[in-house]
Amino acid sequence: MSKRVLMNGNDAVGEGAIRGGCDAYFGYPITPQNELTAYMAAHMPRHERVFIQAESEIAAINMVFGAAVTGKRAMTSSSSPGISLKQEGISYLAAAELPAVIVNVQRGGPGLGNIAPSQSDYFQATKGGGHGDYRLIVLAPASVQEMHDLTIEAFALADRFRSPVMVLTDGRLGQMMEPLKLHEGKPPARPPKPWALTGAVGRRSNMIRSLLLDDGVLEQHNLHLQRKFALIKNSLLKFEELNTRDCDVLIVAYGTSARIAKGAMDKARAKGMKVGLLRPVTLWPYPSARIRQLAAQVKGILVVEMSSGQMVEDVRLAAGDRAPVVFEGRLGGAVPEENDVLAALRGILRRSRGRKLS
Amino acid sequence: MTKATSRRAPRQTAMRYSLYHRPVALKPTPTHFCPGCGHGIVHKLIAETLDTLKIREKTIGVAPVGCAVLAYNYLDCDISEAAHGRAAAVATGIKRCLPDRIVFAYQGDGDLAAIGMGETLHAANRGEHIAVIFVNNTVYGMTGGQMAPTTLIGQKTATSPCGRDQVTTGAPIKICELLNTLEAPWHIERVALDGPAGVRRTRKALATAFQAQVDDKGYSFIEILSPCPIHMHCSPVEAVRLVKERMIPYFPPGLYRQNGQSMT
Numbered sequence: 312m313s314k315r316v317l318m319n320g321n322d323a324v325g326e327g328a329i330r331g332g333c334d335a336y337f338g339y340p341i342t343p344q345n346e347l348t349a350y351m352a353a354h355m356p357r358h359e360r361v362f363i364q365a366e367s368e369i370a371a372i373n374m375v376f377g378a379a380v381t382g383k384r385a386m387t388s389s390s391s392p393g394i395s396l397k398q399e400g401i402s403y404l405a406a407a408e409l410p411a412v413i414v415n416v417q418r419g420g421p422g423l424g425n426i427a428p429s430q431s432d433y434f435q436a437t438k439g440g441g442h443g444d445y446r447l448i449v450l451a452p453a454s455v456q457e458m459h460d461l462t463i464e465a466f467a468l469a470d471r472f473r474s475p476v477m478v479l480t481d482g483r484l485g486q487m488m489e490p491l492k493l494h495e496g497k498p499p500a501r502p503p504k505p506w507a508l509t510g511a512v513g514r515r516s517n518m519i520r521s522l523l524l525d526d527g528v529l530e531q532h533n534l535h536l537q538r539k540f541a542l543i544k545n546s547l548l549k550f551e552e553l554n555t556r557d558c559d560v561l562i563v564a565y566g567t568s569a570r571i572a573k574g575a576m577d578k579a580r581a582k583g584m585k586v587g588l589l590r591p592v593t594l595w596p597y598p599s600a601r602i603r604q605l606a607a608q609v610k611g612i613l614v615v616e617m618s619s620g621q622m623v624e625d626v627r628l629a630a631g632d633r634a635p636v637v638f639e640g641r642l643g644g645a646v647p648e649e650n651d652v653l654a655a656l657r658g659i660l661r662r663s664r665g666r667k668l669s
Numbered sequence: 670m671t672k673a674t675s676r677r678a679p680r681q682t683a684m685r686y687s688l689y690h691r692p693v694a695l696k697p698t699p700t701h702f703c704p705g706c707g708h709g710i711v712h713k714l715i716a717e718t719l720d721t722l723k724i725r726e727k728t729i730g731v732a733p734v735g736c737a738v739l740a741y742n743y744l745d746c747d748i749s750e751a752a753h754g755r756a757a758a759v760a761t762g763i764k765r766c767l768p769d770r771i772v773f774a775y776q777g778d779g780d781l782a783a784i785g786m787g788e789t790l791h792a793a794n795r796g797e798h799i800a801v802i803f804v805n806n807t808v809y810g811m812t813g814g815q816m817a818p819t820t821l822i823g824q825k826t827a828t829s830p831c832g833r834d835q836v837t838t839g840a841p842i843k844i845c846e847l848l849n850t851l852e853a854p855w856h857i858e859r860v861a862l863d864g865p866a867g868v869r870r871t872r873k874a875l876a877t878a879f880q881a882q883v884d885d886k887g888y889s890f891i892e893i894l895s896p897c898p899i900h901m902h903c904s905p906v907e908a909v910r911l912v913k914e915r916m917i918p919y920f921p922p923g924l925y926r927q928n929g930q931s932m933t
Contacts, residue, residue: 335766361765365758366791373755373788377731377762380749385762403752508747508763510727510770518741520750522734 313495320458320484323491324388324414325350327462332498333412334383335361337371341393342426343482344416348388368393372400372413379409380519382507384466388414390482391432392423394440401475402441405536406521408506410469412462413447414478416485419644427644428483428567433621436479437595444533446540448476448547449594451565455489461592467499472543479594481617483567483646549592550601554580558587560659561605561634563626564615565591568647572615575652586656594622599629606633610663613655615647616640635659692716694725696745705905707862707895708736711804711871712743715775718875719746722883728771729763731756733785735777736810754785757792760799771882773800779809782818782842789844793888796853800878800889803844806897807916814900818842821915826900841919845892849925849933855887857926861894863913870922887929894920 318326325347328336336355338348348364355362361378365371371387378385389397394415404411417432419425436449448468450461458480465476508517523529554576555561564572569590579586589605591598606612612634614623620638627636639655641647691697695716702708719725725746732740734753741748751759756774764772781789781803792799808826809815816826816833819841823832833841845859856878860871871893878889894916896908903911924932 335762337762363761363765363795366787369755370758370761370788370791373752373758374762374765376751376755377749377759377764378766379762380759381729381763381766383766385766399752400755403750407750508729508749509767510729511745511747512726516745517747518750519748520738520741522738522750 313492315490315492317488317490318455319346319486319488320455320480321346321416321486322350323455323459324462324478325354326493327459328386328412328466329354329358330494330498331463331466332384332501333360333386333466335374335378335385337363337365337374337378337385337387339365339368339371339389339393341368341390343418343428343485344388344390344414346485347414347416368396369400372397375411376400376404376409379404379411380508382504382509384410384470386412386414388416390416390418391420391429394432394435398435398441401447402443402445403521404475405441405445405447406443407519408473409475409519410473411475412465412469412478413475414462415480417479417481425644426482428481428617428646429644430481430566430568430617431619431621431642432479433594433616433618436477437597445536446543446595448472448474448543449479450476451479451592451594452484453566453569453590455484455487456491458484459491459494463494463499468547470499470502472539474539474543479566481567544596547593548596548598550598551590551592553588555587555589555605557585559585559610559663560587560613560656561609562586562588562613562615562652562656563591563602563622564588565594565622568615568617571647571649572652575649575656578649578653579656584656584660597625597629599625602626602629603631603633606630609634611659612636613652613659614638615652617646618642635662692720694719694745696743698742701739701742702736703899705896705898705908707806707893707897708740708804710862710868711802711893711895712740714868714872714875715802716744717872718879721876722879724771724879724883727769728773729767731760731763731772731774733774733776733780735780737775737777737780737804740775754780754783755788756780757785757788757797757799757801761792761795761797764797764799768798771879773802773879775802776804777810778803778805778807778817778819779815782844790848790851793848793854793890794851796855796888798882798885798887800882800891802875802878803890803892804895805844805892805920806895806900807841808897808900810897810900819920821919825902843920845890845925848890849931853888854890854926855881855929856889858890858924859892859894859920859922861912861917861922862896863894863909863917892920894922
């Protein structure tokens, strides 16, 4: 029986990284993820692993690149403005097919914004972020337990698909404390990495690069990457469903918003409204097919986000004209309240009754 | 042609190659560099160093954006690309993960002294056990000869068409002198490809830098003043003369740091 401990989300990510076999961590101060960098500063050296406080977020992601080319498990973390700075490095990691884990403890933006929790980096995380045709695997925890577990899984996925993986969370999940069970097993198995730069002993020299100047070579490399992204799409999809079997209204929300949506759903159920919740855990790949199925059975879909409406675009793409999609969100570090979600649910049900009468 | 002559020719060739051969660490890649470029010379000197110290199989190089990046087409050791300016950060990541390997960064002046100044200074200040090889030819080569932080006052480039003006663009940055203000570096040296003697000094400096890592001593920095005839707008011979007569007076070659002690 594994021990239950009380931890904040940022520390839970740090302990997840350590138990996930993270060999090297490179950080830079930014609120609200500083606990994570401090945790790694305290714990990585104890495990004889690499910790560096880099001179910038840009240096940190490039140190991750360096660690990743050696085949070691590497991670960096930051919050929204710092993640913007890392985008060039993430594009290089994706291009060179290097496994790495990037944690974004989102805060309000744009610009310097504030230090309150936000989900306004969804586009950046799931649609590219850096330059070029690439995708990031994006995992969205909704509890301190998942902050821990999904960080461990991120290392496994990064190695499995030779791809950078982002854990997309927010300041609220980073700062809040919850009891969690620490992972007691071994770190995820390490696949062989014959491509790694370790010194060319008894083999031809290896090269890690993304500059492909010869005619047609870059297109071929892009096609290879697209085949890999298709493979990821077909083999990796995580989401949670609650009360969807009989629901009239489906809420789609992730992370902190999903917790609030669940509270609203429970209140609505108590009042006799048939409300269900779909919580994507992987934001890319996205559970579009399941949302499309559910859209055919419900009277309406409510998307709750801490943004001006980013993920709602993916829900609309999935639902098509099968069901009306309504958005409820707060911006700039504000967090939606259960009662606002409840009011939006009532509105959807009222309008759907109106449609039936007409 | 007599039979005897035709038999003798291959023997002469064999003799020549027994004295002068391609370093094992240098791939048989036909050069793509412009005529008179210094990169090819430096590649060969690095390859010779890896051979001489017998470290090719434990060396990992980092080649960032610019003419420098194509070093991986020539050097036959494990090599990683790096984003523009970030070679020192990538090299840091590699070395910290594999401390018993030999790690070097191979960078040009725009890369190292402009966009990568932060990474350069901080890697040096941490005393990372890496060797940084800095090819200073006073211009951005690959992108078409724009002004670099090391472009000389009055030097005409694509982005200083009337010559570099100190009032609006500052003076050329002396990186060795700058790094020598830091506590951590083990070895800092500037050399110049200004002729055969300069090439020999460069070979010696590179050997010192790589040996420092073999001995686990610390951070080494070798700046190599190098000709870029195309963007210096002159012939290869003239470019070497420019290195000697224009670059050397402003960027004095010599030992700036030896065994961790400042020499100035």
